[in-house]
Each structure stands twice: as C-alpha cells, then as structure tokens.
Amino acid sequence: MFPLKDSKRLIQWLKAVQRDNWTPTKYSFLCSEHFTKDSFSKRLEDQHRLLKPTAVPSIFHLPEKKRGSGGHGRTRRKVTRKASGGLRGHASGADGKGATGSSSSSGENLMAKPGSRKVKQVALQNETAPRASQEATSPEHTWQAPEGTTGDGLATATAGSQGAAVDAGGESAAPNRGNLVDKSGISMDDFTPPGSGACKFIGSLHSYSFSSKHTRERASVPREPVDRKRLKRDVEPGCSGTSLGPDKGLAQSPPSSSLTVTPQKPSQSPSAPPTDVTPKPAAEAVQSEHSDASPMSINEVILSASGACKLIDSLHSYCFSSRQNKSQVCCLREQVEKKNGELKTLRQRVSRSDSQVRKLQEKLDELRRVSFPYLSSLLPFSREPPTMNPVVEPLSWMLGTWLSDPPGSGTFPTLQPFQYLEEVYISHVGQPVLNFSFNAFHPDTRKPMHRECGFIRLKPDTNKVAFVSAQNTGIVEVEEGEVNGQELSITSHSIARISFAKEPHVEQITRKFRLNSEGKLEQTVSMATTTQPMTQHLHITYKKVTP
Ligand code: HEM
Secondary structure, eight states: OOOTTOHHHHHHHHHHHTOTTOOOOTTOOOOGGGSOGGGEEEOTTTOOEEEOTTOOOOOOOSOHHHHHHSOGGGSOOOOOOOTTOTTHHHHTOTTOGGGOOSSOOTTOBOOOOTTOOOOEEBOOOOTTOHHHHHTSOOGGGOOOOOBOOSSSSOOBSSSSTTOEEOOOSGGGHHHHHHTOBOTTSOBGGGTOOOOSHHHHHHHHHHHHHHHHHHHHHHHHTTTOHHHHHHHHHHOOTTTOOOOOOGGGSOOOOOOTTSOOOOOOOOTTOTTSOGGGTOOHHHHHHHHHHGGGSOOOOHHHHHHHHHHHHHHHHHHHHHHHHHHHHHHHHHHHHHHHHHHHHHHHHHHHHHHHHHHHHHHHHHHHHHHHHHHSTTHHHHSOSSOSOOOOOGGGGGGGGGOEEEEESSOEEEEETTEEEEEEEEEEEEEOSSSSEEEEEEEEEOTTTOOEEEEEEEEEEEOTTSOEEEEEEEETTSEEEEEEEEEETTEEEEEEEEEEEOTTOOSSOEEEEEEEEEEOTTSOEEEEEEEEESSSOSEEEEEEEEEEOOO
C-alpha cells in the first residue's frame, strides 16, 4: 500500500512512480518488484518477507509513456518468482521439460510486449539468477490459460502452470479475460462489470484476485491449510507473488474438479503457432507439478475470492459514482458555456446598438453643423433640448419640422395655378416665443421660391398671438390673431415693403394654421392686392418629420 499517512515518504513514492494526474488511495498498491531487496526484512518466526517502513520504490523498467498514461494496474505486470519459487525446481529439472517450448528456452523470460496482446511464454527461472528471477511473471499477474491436455480438468497453457504471462494491463486484459471460463460456465466477466478504462483496471484486480487465489488454493490447500491461510493474509495485492516452496510443487494427478479455463489464443498474432502458447512439455510439467494438489472445486475458488471481489466491487461502485458525478459536472459545464455564449451574443447586439446610436447622434450633429454652422458652438453644452417656455405652450402643436405633403397649391385670379414644395421649421429656445422659417421650392426643379422667417409671440395669459414675418420679396409684415385649441387665425396688422417691391403690392393678408385630424399641419393664405380683393393664394398640408 502507498504510505498515505507518511507524506514525506508518499512524495518519494509518487516521484518514483511518475504518474501524471493520479492520486493514490488506500486501495492503491505497488508491486514488490519495484523495490530493491534491501527494502525488505524477514519476519523472524516464518521468514516471511516484509516491506520496511522506510522503503521507497526504485525499480521501474517500463517505458516512461507506459507508466505515465495507463493506470498502475494497467502497466505490464511482472511475475515474480521468489527465491523460494515453487516451480523453479520443476523448470530446472534434470529432464528439462519445463524449459521447452516453441519460442522459449530455459532461463528465458518472455513477456508480452507493451501494447501487444500476444501471449508470451515465460520460462521458468533459475533460483540463482536473481534479476531474471525477480522479473519473471508472477502467477498473480497471469491469466492462467491451461489448455486441456490430459482430460483431467486441469490444463496449462505454457511452461509451468503459472507460466502463461499475458499482458494483463490496459486493453489487453479484456480479451484475455473473456476466455477465462471454468467448467461451470463462470467467467471472469461475471465478476467484472463493464466499464471504462478505470473499470478495466478494477476488472484486472478481479482477475488478479481470481487467479492468484486460485493458484494459492490449488498449490497450498492440499498440503498445508495453515500455510494457505497465512498466504491469504500476507499476500500483497500486486505482484509480490506467493511463497510456494519448492517442495510444494510436487507432481500428483490433477483433480478433475479443478478449475478449467480456456487457453488464451493470441488473437493479435494469428500467425503465431499454437505451440507458442501451449508447449506440450510445459503443460505436462505443470500437470505433474499440481498432481499432488487436493481437488478444489470452482465453488471453493469463488468463495475464497469473494472477499476480494467485494472490495473490488466497492471500487467499481466508487468508480461508477465518481463517473456519474463527473458526467453531471460536464453537463452543468455545458449549460454554463451555452448561457455564456448567449450572453456574449446579447452583449454583441447591445454593443452594435450602442454603436448605431452613436453614429446617428454623430450624423445629427453633422446635420446641425451644416444647417446652423455656428449654432452648435453657441448652444448649451448639454444635449438636452431647452425647456419650453410655458407662455408659448398653447402653440406647442406647431412645433417641429414639417414637409409639404402633398405639394402646396398656389392660386390667384391673376396667376396660373401652381404647385410648390415647402419645408417648415417651428422651434423654440426656451424663450416665450416661437421661431419659424418657411422655405418654398419648385416641385420639379427644386429651385428655391418664396421664403420667409420670423417669430410668433403670445401675449402672456391670453390667447392673443402676434406673427412677425420677413419675406424674400421685400415685404415685412405683422399679423395678429388668436389661438384656439389647435387652430391659429391671424390677419395682417401692418405691411411694409422695400421701395422697389414688385407690383401689384399686397395690401392685406390672412392666414389660418390648424392641426388636422390626421396630425398634419395645414396652412391657408389669402391676400388682397392693389388689383384683387381678398382671395386665397395658397393652401398646403405638412406632415411632421421630427418630434
Ligand atoms: C404670405 C406670403 C405671400 C404673399 C404676401 C404673396 C404675395 C404675392 C403677390 C402680391 C403676388 C403678385 C400677384 C399678381 O401678380 O397679381 C404673388 C405672386 C406669386 N406668388 Fe406669392 N405671395 C406669398 C407667398 C407665396 C408663396 C409661399 C409662394 C410659393 C412658391 C408664392 C408664389 C407666387 C407666384 C409663383 C406668383 C406669381 C409669379 C410672381 O409674381 O412671382 N407666393 N405673390
């Protein structure tokens, strides 16, 4: 187990393991193979190997990318033959049977290459070859795939019953697991729910538990039940291996009730010869090795593994719930991102609107500058329009910019009827007076025609109105009258003209302004000249084009 309560040593362990984005838990174990020999002490009473409390792992032979990307349980696992390796004697027996095989020879340590699913043989190691011995594949890490060779129910896949070293790590564990089925039809999949890579890892723990217990039970139960109990208690989940003594692997007829599994075919390497997986001599050797074991039923195996399986199942539950939470977090994150996207779009639209308002404001300012070149510099700094003087409030319906709609009509007894266009500005600057300007244009040529401008005043607290106008024809006049509701009727009070004004001279003028039911401003002008009595000269309707 990782020294979770010893932070200093834990850091050393984590540095040694070199795994990214991984935190060990109380269920995390490290293979004893990663420790040097002097990391262990031996228990006095039984010489059992114990990890020293100061031990730090230092042996890592795997490629960096393997250790970094896959789970620890997914790295290629090594099988350890302890110094007392029970099968060693068998492998190095004088007859040399255990060393034979199509692709391996005695002392050769063949393991599945990283990323390969090919089943490799592991030659049995000589006790005197320390390094090679320690790196031999452990039974705990193998999918035992004994091939039915003798019809006795116990079949072996490779040299030594534990010799078939399958890359149990990573993805290669899954297909192999699928082939591990006993006679009762129970497979490793029955212990391992489907799941993600983490589940595969946990599933490999199942397989580890399953196979190691199977191995231990078969090897130790018949001879030394006490030993078996001790082994079950002491065994390190990982690749610490079992401590089968050489004397415990004696030949005896295998029980017909032993767990029988289907050998793993090298699916990734179909070209590999079958003997690569199950060398006949090796199978015989294993059969011989286990021939003294008492029968152990599948039920016993399952029962013995059930405790570990429960623990592993709890890991599964933890894994599943953690994945569920992760998925909910992902879901919420997606929603937040979606809302952020919508917010961003809205902000962009608001920004565009602000930009349009700014541009319109600039355009209006430009128009004002053109129309009233000096006015803008004289107007108050505030953009707010001046407050209307209450005195002129009865004439407020006249305020605004108006355009002829339709064109005005001109008539007089001495004239051909004519049409004209006209724009009207009636405004105020906060004074008790309205400012006006009337500018007529030819409807076809748009040439300026008649123009006049002036002021409209109201006598305070009365409806009496004075209209003062200067015209481009050289006439200045004052008209007075009354405002009643939205109608203003005025008549000329005094008319003056330049000395060289064109004749006939106008002698009297009447006007009527009203706001009609359509909200349009109407103006009707009548006049009397030196030659004609009072007659209508103009009639025009304006539509308001500004507030
Ligand atoms: C209150 C304002 C106006 C007064 C006092 C006025 C006065 C007169 C007078 C005295 C005449 C001469 C009539 C004749 O020969 O017997 C005349 C002619 C005419 N007026 Fe007006 N007028 C006014 C507004 C307008 C407006 C707004 C227009 C629009 C374009 C207009 C267009 C004409 C035209 C086209 C003629 C004939 C040609 C000419 O004499 O220039 N008048 N007006």
